[in-house]
Amino acid sequence: MSPEKMTRMANQIATFFESQPVSDQAESVAAHLKEFWEPRMLEKLAKHLQSGGEGLSPLALEASKRVTA
Amino acid sequence: MKDFIIPTSKDMDMGTPASxxxxxxxxxxDGFDVTVPEGTSVMRASAEAGIPVPKLCATDSVEAFGSCRLCVVEIEGRRGTPASCTTPVTPGMIVKTQSSKVKKIRKGVMELYISDHPLDCLTCAANGDCELQDMAGMVGLRDVxxxxxxxxxxxRNSSGDVNTQFIPKDDSNPYFTYDPAKCIVCSRCVRACEEVQGTFALTIEGMGFNSRVSAGAAGDDFLSSDCVSCGACVQAWPTATLQEKSVIEMGTPERSVITTCAYCGVGCSFKAELNGDELVRxxxxxxxEANRGHSCVKGRFAWGYANHSDRILNPMIRDKITDPWQEVSWDEAISYTAKRLRDLQAKHGVKSIGGITSSRCTNEETYLVQKMIRSTFGNNNTDTCARVCHSPTGYGLKTTFGTSAGTQNFDSVEETDVVVIIGANPTDGHPVFASRLKKRLRAGAKLIVIDPRRTDIVKSAHIEAQHHLPLLPGTNVAVLSSIAHVIVTEGLMDEEFIRTRCDWDEFAHYAEFISDPRHSPEATAMLTGVNANELRAAAKLFATGGNGSIYYxxxxxxxxxxxxxxMAIANLAMMTGNLGKNGVGVNPLRGQNNVQGACDMGSFPHELPGYRHVSDDATREVFEAxxxxxxxxxxxxxxxxMLDAAVDGTFKGLYCQGEDILQSDPDTKHVQAGLAAMDCVIVHxxxxxxxxxxxxxxLPGSTFLEKDGTFTNAERRINRVRKVMAPKNGYADWEITMMLANAMDSNWTYTHPSQVMDxxxxxxxxxxxxNYEMLETRGSVQWPCNDDKPDGSPIMHVDGFARGxxxxxxxEYVATDEKTGPRxxxxxxxxxxxxxxxxxxxxRRTENVVWHEEDVLEIHPHDAEVRGIRDGQYVRLASRAGETQLRAQITDRVSTGVVYTTFHHPDTQANVITTDYSDWATNCPEYKVTAVQVALSNGPSEWQEDYNAQAEQSRRILPAAE
Known part of the structure; x- marks a missing residue:
C-alpha cells in the first residue's frame, strides 16, 4: 500500500470524527484504526510516522501516534 | 396456480386471494359450517371447507374476475346462480355447490369452451397439468x-381456406411459448401481469369472439414487448397457451422440492420440479414468505448455467499461472493445496494467507470457511464480497441502532404510505420486491426516488414518483442532510419517539448541527444539482405522509x-419515528442471495459470527472452547x-470461494497486480x-441445487436450501472446505450441514x-430467534433499539476526492x-443474454452530441485508472454530465475504469463515482486486448494423466 493511499485512508477516518461531538476525537480515530486495521497496516503507519508522517492531517497524526505507541 | 391436482396439498389453489x-x-x-374472515369469497370459503368449486378464470394469485361462469352456485334466498368467486360470504349464508341447475350450467359452459379448443390432449405439453382438462372431467363433460x-x-378450415382467426404459436421468448390456439381468454395472464408483476405488458385485444391476448402493441411478440419474463402469466395460465419450453421438451415434472433462489437478496422460495434428477422447471x-408466490426472470428461468458445458467438474492444479491446467483427483488437489498453503505459512508467516467467503454460498459453508481461516489457518484474514457492497450498512446500522441488519420484513411494504428509494433500482436488481412495492404504490402509497438516473420505478405503467431527486453522484449525504434540515427546521419531527427511544440531548446537538443554513436545500442545490423546492416538498411528504419507509x-x-x-438514513427514520412497526423502517436491499448471512456468519476480518469483535475475550473463548x-x-x-499486502509481498496465498474478485472488485489493474503477486491462489x-x-x-463448486443449507435474505429470513440432485462435481462446497481444513490438520467430522447450523x-x-427441525416445521424464520424471540423477529427494534x-x-458532507476536471x-x-x-x-450462461449481450454506456444526448457520438457506436471510456471500449446508448435517463454502465461482461470489464477510492469506515469501494472521459473509439483498448490474450492462455486445460 502506497503511503499516499494509507494517509488518505487515515485522513478520511479523521475527517469523519472531526465532525463528531466526542470529548477526545483522536481517541475515536485511534479506536477505529485499532478496530479495523490489521497489524501490518498499523506497522506501516508507525513507520510512516517515524519518517515524519507526511500528508497526515493533524487529527490523523495525533491518532496515529496513540495507536502505534 | 396450474397445479390443481387433488385438494389435499397445502398448495391447492383457493380460487381467490385470502382476506x-x-x-x-x-x-x-353443502351442509357444513364454515368460518372464514369477512371479505372471503364463497369460492374460497368452500375450498377451505375442502369442497372445491369448478373454476377457470379464478386463481388465488389475482382478484376474482367472474368471467367464465363455471363456478356458479346456488345460495338460499338469492335469485339465480351467482358466481362463487365474486360473491363475498355473509353470516348465515346457505350455499349449495352442487345442484342439477348448476351442473347443467357448468356442463354447458364447458361444452362451449371445448368446442373451440383443439383436442390434442395426449400430445399437449400441459397434459396432466391442465385445468381445462381437469374441469372438463370435474363437470362430467362427455360430448360436444x-x-x-x-x-x-x-x-385452415374444412374447405382448405386460411382461417383468419388462427394465430400461429409465438416462440420468440427463450423460456416459454404462447399458443393462441389454446387460449380460453380467461384473462388470468393479463391480470397476473397487472396485479402480481405490475408491468401491464399484456392486454386483451378485440371483443367477443375476436378477443385475443396481446403482448403489447400490434406487431409485438413476447420478446419485443414490455414483458419482463417474470413467469407470473405462465404460472397463472390454466392451459398450455403459455408453457415453459423446458416442460415442452422434458415433459411434466413428477416430483418437487422446496428450496431458495440463489440470485438476489430477496431470497424467493421456489419449488424445484424434477423428473428423476433432471430439473424441469x-x-x-x-x-x-419473501416472495408470496412471485418470481423474476432470473430465479424462474435462468438456471441453465447449472448444466452449462463451461462448468468445471474436476479439480485442477498448476505450478505457475502461465502453465495450462492439469486435471487431478480430489485427493491430489486437496493435498497439493494444503501443502502449498502450509509451505507459504512456514516461509512467510501465519498471516501470509487468507480467504474470501462467498455470499452466494450457504450460511453453513460461509461459517466453515471463516472457521477454517480463523482456526486452521490461524489468522483473521477472512473477508467477503459484502466488503464491496453492504459493509457500510453493517457499520452504519450497528452504530445507530446496534444491529447490522434491515429492520423490516418484505410484507411490511404492504402497510407503508411513503416510500423513499435511494441508490437502488429495484425493478432491475430486486424485481420481486419491486412488484410488491408497485402493488402498494398503485393502491395509493407515495414515492420519492433519490437517484442520478430516471430508473423505471420513477415512472412506469400506473406508477409515478411524486418526487424524483436526480442528484449528482457522490452527494448523497448533502441531499439527506438537507431533507433532515427541512424536517428539523420546520418542526416535523416525531418528538415523542425521539424522547422515548433516543437520547434527547444527543438529538438536540444533532438538531443544532443540521439546522445550520449550510444544510438548507437552497445551499446544497449548487453541489447536488437537486431542485430545492422539490427537495423541500419531498422532505415534508416523508415526514408527514404516514408510515415512511426507506429502501436503499x-x-x-x-x-x-x-x-x-x-447513518444519515438511520437519522431520518429515527427523527420521524419510522421504526419498530409495520410499514416503516430502514431497508437495505442486499445484492446477493446470502450477503446478510455471510455477514452474520463472521466473514468480516474483525468480527466473529454474530458481529462480535475478535478483540472481545469472552467471544473468542466461546469459539475456542x-x-x-x-x-x-x-x-x-x-x-x-489483502491485495495491497500481496503487492507489498507479505500476503501470499488466497482461498476464494464463489466470488470473482478480478471482475467484481474495483481498479482491475490493481487486483491483477495483487493476484499476480501471490504464490497460491485457490479458486473454488x-x-x-x-x-x-x-x-x-x-476446486470445482456445486450449485445451490446440489447441496443442503440455508440462505439468509435481506429481511434476515433464514430459508432452507435443499439438495435436489447429487453434486455434479462430486462434493457439496461445505465438504470441500472440510477436506481442505482436514488436510491442514483439523479434525472436522460434520456429516450434514444441519450439524454446522447446530x-x-x-x-x-x-x-x-x-435448527433444521424448526425450519422444516416453520418454513423459515427471521433472526434474532432465541429464548427472547422464539418465533423470530419480523420487525426489529419494536420496544427499544438493540443498542438501547x-x-x-x-x-457532515465531505466531497469525494474523485473530481471531474478538464481531462x-x-x-x-x-x-x-x-x-x-x-x-x-x-x-451469461443462460438464454438471458438475448436481453443483454453486452454492457453499454448510457450517455445524455447533449454529452453525446458534443463528442460526435451516435447511438450504438463504439466509444472509449477512460478514467485515471484505465480505459475500455463499449457501445454508447443515447438516453435522457441520465443527466448531462453523468454516464452509466453495467459490469456484467468481462469483455468490457467496467471495473478497469473504477478507482481504489473507498468508504472511510469500511473500505467499501467507491464504484458509484468515477471521473471519466468518453470519445469515439477506434477499436478495443490495448488493455482489453492484453487481458483477453492472457485469459485465453490461462484457460488451457490438459486432460488428466492416465
Whole structure:
C-alpha cells in the first residue's frame, strides 16, 4: 500500500470524527484504526510516522501516534 | 396456480386471494359450517371447507374476475346462480355447490369452451397439468354438440381456406411459448401481469369472439414487448397457451422440492420440479414468505448455467499461472493445496494467507470457511464480497441502532404510505420486491426516488414518483442532510419517539448541527444539482405522509461516504419515528442471495459470527472452547488490504470461494497486480472465472441445487436450501472446505450441514433457537430467534433499539476526492440490469443474454452530441485508472454530465475504469463515482486486448494423466 493511499485512508477516518461531538476525537480515530486495521497496516503507519508522517492531517497524526505507541 | 391436482396439498389453489380481515363470518356450504374472515369469497370459503368449486378464470394469485361462469352456485334466498368467486360470504349464508341447475350450467359452459379448443390432449405439453382438462372431467363433460366451424385453433378450415382467426404459436421468448390456439381468454395472464408483476405488458385485444391476448402493441411478440419474463402469466395460465419450453421438451415434472433462489437478496422460495434428477422447471412457491408466490426472470428461468458445458467438474492444479491446467483427483488437489498453503505459512508467516467467503454460498459453508481461516489457518484474514457492497450498512446500522441488519420484513411494504428509494433500482436488481412495492404504490402509497438516473420505478405503467431527486453522484449525504434540515427546521419531527427511544440531548446537538443554513436545500442545490423546492416538498411528504419507509441499495454504500449515508438514513427514520412497526423502517436491499448471512456468519476480518469483535475475550473463548486452539485477537486484512499486502509481498496465498474478485472488485489493474503477486491462489467456483486466470488451484463448486443449507435474505429470513440432485462435481462446497481444513490438520467430522447450523446456534446468540427441525416445521424464520424471540423477529427494534437508545450521528458532507476536471469531465456510475446478475458468471450462461449481450454506456444526448457520438457506436471510456471500449446508448435517463454502465461482461470489464477510492469506515469501494472521459473509439483498448490474450492462455486445460 502506497503511503499516499494509507494517509488518505487515515485522513478520511479523521475527517469523519472531526465532525463528531466526542470529548477526545483522536481517541475515536485511534479506536477505529485499532478496530479495523490489521497489524501490518498499523506497522506501516508507525513507520510512516517515524519518517515524519507526511500528508497526515493533524487529527490523523495525533491518532496515529496513540495507536502505534 | 396450474397445479390443481387433488385438494389435499397445502398448495391447492383457493380460487381467490385470502382476506386479511379479523372479523369472522360463519356460513353453511353443502351442509357444513364454515368460518372464514369477512371479505372471503364463497369460492374460497368452500375450498377451505375442502369442497372445491369448478373454476377457470379464478386463481388465488389475482382478484376474482367472474368471467367464465363455471363456478356458479346456488345460495338460499338469492335469485339465480351467482358466481362463487365474486360473491363475498355473509353470516348465515346457505350455499349449495352442487345442484342439477348448476351442473347443467357448468356442463354447458364447458361444452362451449371445448368446442373451440383443439383436442390434442395426449400430445399437449400441459397434459396432466391442465385445468381445462381437469374441469372438463370435474363437470362430467362427455360430448360436444357444436361443430367448430368458426374457431381459433385450425390453421385452415374444412374447405382448405386460411382461417383468419388462427394465430400461429409465438416462440420468440427463450423460456416459454404462447399458443393462441389454446387460449380460453380467461384473462388470468393479463391480470397476473397487472396485479402480481405490475408491468401491464399484456392486454386483451378485440371483443367477443375476436378477443385475443396481446403482448403489447400490434406487431409485438413476447420478446419485443414490455414483458419482463417474470413467469407470473405462465404460472397463472390454466392451459398450455403459455408453457415453459423446458416442460415442452422434458415433459411434466413428477416430483418437487422446496428450496431458495440463489440470485438476489430477496431470497424467493421456489419449488424445484424434477423428473428423476433432471430439473424441469422452477416454480415460485406460494407460501414463500419473501416472495408470496412471485418470481423474476432470473430465479424462474435462468438456471441453465447449472448444466452449462463451461462448468468445471474436476479439480485442477498448476505450478505457475502461465502453465495450462492439469486435471487431478480430489485427493491430489486437496493435498497439493494444503501443502502449498502450509509451505507459504512456514516461509512467510501465519498471516501470509487468507480467504474470501462467498455470499452466494450457504450460511453453513460461509461459517466453515471463516472457521477454517480463523482456526486452521490461524489468522483473521477472512473477508467477503459484502466488503464491496453492504459493509457500510453493517457499520452504519450497528452504530445507530446496534444491529447490522434491515429492520423490516418484505410484507411490511404492504402497510407503508411513503416510500423513499435511494441508490437502488429495484425493478432491475430486486424485481420481486419491486412488484410488491408497485402493488402498494398503485393502491395509493407515495414515492420519492433519490437517484442520478430516471430508473423505471420513477415512472412506469400506473406508477409515478411524486418526487424524483436526480442528484449528482457522490452527494448523497448533502441531499439527506438537507431533507433532515427541512424536517428539523420546520418542526416535523416525531418528538415523542425521539424522547422515548433516543437520547434527547444527543438529538438536540444533532438538531443544532443540521439546522445550520449550510444544510438548507437552497445551499446544497449548487453541489447536488437537486431542485430545492422539490427537495423541500419531498422532505415534508416523508415526514408527514404516514408510515415512511426507506429502501436503499449500493448507490448509498459504494461511496467514500457510504457509512455516513447509511447513518444519515438511520437519522431520518429515527427523527420521524419510522421504526419498530409495520410499514416503516430502514431497508437495505442486499445484492446477493446470502450477503446478510455471510455477514452474520463472521466473514468480516474483525468480527466473529454474530458481529462480535475478535478483540472481545469472552467471544473468542466461546469459539475456542468448541474449535480448540487460540483465535487471533487482532483484526485481519480486508479484501483491498489483502491485495495491497500481496503487492507489498507479505500476503501470499488466497482461498476464494464463489466470488470473482478480478471482475467484481474495483481498479482491475490493481487486483491483477495483487493476484499476480501471490504464490497460491485457490479458486473454488462453478466456472473458470476471471480470478481463475491468476489461480494455481481450481476446486470445482456445486450449485445451490446440489447441496443442503440455508440462505439468509435481506429481511434476515433464514430459508432452507435443499439438495435436489447429487453434486455434479462430486462434493457439496461445505465438504470441500472440510477436506481442505482436514488436510491442514483439523479434525472436522460434520456429516450434514444441519450439524454446522447446530454449532452456529450454540455459539451465536441471535441464532440460538434455529435448527433444521424448526425450519422444516416453520418454513423459515427471521433472526434474532432465541429464548427472547422464539418465533423470530419480523420487525426489529419494536420496544427499544438493540443498542438501547438510538444514536443520532452528525453527518457532515465531505466531497469525494474523485473530481471531474478538464481531462475527465464526466461522472461514471455503475449498476445492474434485470436479466443479468452481477459478474454474469451464471446469467451469461443462460438464454438471458438475448436481453443483454453486452454492457453499454448510457450517455445524455447533449454529452453525446458534443463528442460526435451516435447511438450504438463504439466509444472509449477512460478514467485515471484505465480505459475500455463499449457501445454508447443515447438516453435522457441520465443527466448531462453523468454516464452509466453495467459490469456484467468481462469483455468490457467496467471495473478497469473504477478507482481504489473507498468508504472511510469500511473500505467499501467507491464504484458509484468515477471521473471519466468518453470519445469515439477506434477499436478495443490495448488493455482489453492484453487481458483477453492472457485469459485465453490461462484457460488451457490438459486432460488428466492416465
Amino acid at each position: 386479511k380481515s379479523t372479523e369472522m363470518v360463519t356460513l353453511t356450504i 354438440r357444436y361443430e367448430a366451424v368458426a374457431n381459433h385453433f385450425e390453421a 422452477m416454480v415460485p412457491y406460494k407460501h414463500g 441499495g449500493l448507490g448509498v454504500t459504494e461511496h467514500s461516504q457510504g457509512s455516513t449515508t447509511v 468448541i474449535w480448540g486452539g487460540k483465535i487471533d485477537p487482532e483484526p485481519g486484512l480486508r479484501i483491498p488490504n 467456483d462453478l466456472f473458470l472465472n476471471e480470478t481463475a486466470n491468476y489461480a494455481h488451484v481450481f 454449532e452456529i446456534a450454540a455459539t451465536t446468540p441471535g441464532f440460538a433457537n434455529v 437508545k438510538g444514536q443520532f450521528i452528525i453527518t 475527465f469531465p464526466l461522472l461514471l456510475t455503475t449498476g445492474r440490469i434485470l436479466s443479468q446478475y452481477n459478474v454474469g458468471a451464471q446469467t
